[in-house]
């Protein structure tokens with residue numbers, strides 16, 4: 219049972235890299251193990267059970283030998299008459315057999331508690347580590363995320379932590395048990411017969427070594443087969459995801475051939491693996507029995523010359539299977555430990571990162587410093603920490619007074635969304651400053667800024683959950699009525715009610731897919747609920763049809779009332795009314811003014827872009 223779990227744990231973690239086990243890495247792991255501290259009582263109780271049950275397992279071969287010994291002795295002394303049997307039976311044999319049964323029973327109880335306690339400690343400790351790692355993760359600065367892939371971070375929370383959990387619950391226990399059995403076993407073996415032990419130790423390690431290397435090789439092949447299978451599955455995945463493409467290009471037979479080819483390769487590798495596995499199995503069976511035969515052969519000789527008794531030989535054989543099994547399990551246990559150490563190091567790496575100073579327990583509306591809605595950028599220079607060499611903003615200055623609508627326009631990649639990120643302090647500018655109400659944004663806490671600035675982002679992400687929950691994300695304490703009012707003002711109420719489940723409709727990855735315009739209106743409702751002093755609209759680049767554009771536009775007008783708005787626009791028609799338009803190009807403000815002023819500049823970028831869009835619209839209409 220323990221071995222089966224160990225193996226399954228192994229297979230799943232096979233791809234995880236191993237780490238060296240040395241002083242430093244052990245020190246690191248110890249830091250992670252401090253999470254088990256609150257549960258140490260149970261851990262040590264479990265450990266005690268483990269030591270006890272491992273030690274007591276020696277009673278098994280010893281007492282079994284004793285049993286055989288009694289039988290052998292009886293045989294030597296000739297068959298007994300029934301009443302003599304009665305004399306011997308109840309005393310010796312029964313006592314030994316009963317003791318054996320008792321030992322087995324006690325062992326069973328110890329194992330029960332050991333497993334329960336170890337699992338409890340590991341589960342609770344790991345839950346704490348998981349919680350802290352997740353907490354750490356989501357409070358880390360944006361910069362951290364731009365340098366890592368989501369899949370990789372995700373696997374730290376799942377695969378790495380499971381690896382550690384497995385190590386604590388099974389591998390550690392197994393390791394301790396096997397060490398006790400191995401050292402104790404060798405000691406007993408020597409006590410029983412030094413000569414026989416010598417003979418055993420001459421052949422056993424060779425067998426174990428061959429078995430382990432061979433086993434590794436076979437696992438490598440089966441991993442290759444798995445990889446190939448995964449490869450062929452990507453063919454299926456790709457084609458199913460893009461099924462309309464496959465059909466439109468009538469490429470069904472091509473795809474079938476592609477799949478068939480990779481499936482054939484899986485078979486080829488699997489067959490190769492089967493051949494080696496066959497050799498391996500025969501070899502092990504042959505050698506294992508070979509070792510037993512040679513031990514019994516030499517043992518019988520020793521019995522013959524009167525050096526040991528038959529009982530001792532029997533004990534010896536049983537003990538030697540213990541020792542052999544322990545030897546065989548070490549390499550695998552060590553490898554699992556290595557992986558667990560590697561996993562711990564990666565988890566600790568995250569825990570050691572510096573997070574943003576976010577007040578987690580603070581109530582959402584516990585704003586300490588009010589932002590009234592004046593925003594100013596002063597000579598802001600910025601480059602993304604992950605790509606230092608490219609200056610994204612190069613001395614950007616502009617301001618938005620309370621209640622004003624300021625539009626930012628410019629070609630793709632000019633740095634518009636970057637400005638939005640800087641306002642929310644996802645990143646810090648390299649030089650220059652950002653001011654709210656004339657005070658440096660550094661004097662506001664991150665929590666205060668993000669509570670009073672809302673963003674309707676370029677690509678709206680809906681979380682898996684109901685539409686209601688997604689709107690309430692703007693203010694978690696909002697009542698049902700407030701949510702509906704926000705949805706109405708955002709022009710979303712109607713389409714929400716057109717779904718059979720209304721506000722309870724599930725969206726996100728597993729729910730219904732909302733159109734771009736619908737998603738935006740949900741985001742607008744979210745922002746309305748938040749009721750921020752400063753609003754950032756990052757217009758979606760994908761164009762909406764004119765009806766849904768009108769609905770979104772109306773919703774936006776509603777949202778912009780009574781607050782400062784920074785509108786990042788792609789459709790210039792939407793910003794004619796803006797108080798000020800800032801034209802950004804290659805990280806620099808190249809023009810600013812209202813629509814009329816900017817149109818006067820014959821060679822200006824704004825006039826050029828406006829005309830370009832006008833022409834495009836005309837050709838589209840034609």
Ligand SMILES: Nc1ncnc2c1ncn2[C@@H]1O[C@H](COP(=O)(O)OP(=O)(O)OP(=O)(O)O)[C@@H](O)[C@H]1O
Pocket residue numbers: 364602604605610628629630631632633634635636637676759
């Ligand atoms: N997280 C990031 N890490 C590194 N570079 C980035 C990151 N985000 C954006 N950039 C780069 O910064 C520059 C400005 O990007 P930004 O998203 O601000 O452009 P934009 O003006 O919003 O463009 P669009 O109109 O297409 O939305 C681009 O060159 C982009 O490649």
Ligand SMILES: [Mg+2]
Pocket residue numbers: 634635636676756
């Ligand atoms: Mg953008």
